[in-house]
Amino acid sequence: MTFKGVHHVVVRVKDLKAGIETWRDKFGLTLDRITESETLGVKQAIFNLNNGGFIELVAPLDQNSVVGKAIESRGEGMHTISMEVEDLNKTVAELEKNGVVLIGKDEPQVYIHPKSANGILVQLYESV
Numbered sequence: 770m771t772f773k774g775v776h777h778v779v780v781r782v783k784d785l786k787a788g789i790e791t792w793r794d795k796f797g798l799t800l801d802r803i804t805e806s807e808t809l810g811v812k813q814a815i816f817n818l819n820n821g822g823f824i825e826l827v828a829p830l831d832q833n834s835v836v837g838k839a840i841e842s843r844g845e846g847m848h849t850i851s852m853e854v855e856d857l858n859k860t861v862a863e864l865e866k867n868g869v870v871l872i873g874k875d876e877p878q879v880y881i882h883p884k885s886a887n888g889i890l891v892q893l894y895e896s897v
Contacts, residue, residue: 811834
């Protein structure tokens with residue numbers, strides 16, 4: 770199993786506008802787009818990076834969403850790091866063998882549970 774690199778990072782924020790002002794106006798990143806996902810219960814702001822990765826800010830649409838609950842319990846900050854892998858099935862099998870707790874292993878997106886990754890949700894992204 771090999772993590773090839775970081776694909777993207779997700780930062781949870783209480784207020785998307787304030788988050789955009791920080792990352793765009795203070796840090797100098799260029800805002801690519803703003804989207805909303807009713808399914809995930811979030812508003813998203815995407816900042817592309819020159820190396821092909823991106824930083825995604827997420828703000829809850831309501832306090833009962835996963836991100837809303839995470840902000841309530843842990844505050845703003847790192848929510849997810851997406852790691853690129855060559856072979857998702859092989860990586861999942863090796864992680865399970867190593868006792869790592871996974872979320873959504875039979876779905877298109879597989880995550881390492883924060884309890885198995887020092888409090889960080891880790892998304893496994895299969896490179897194409």
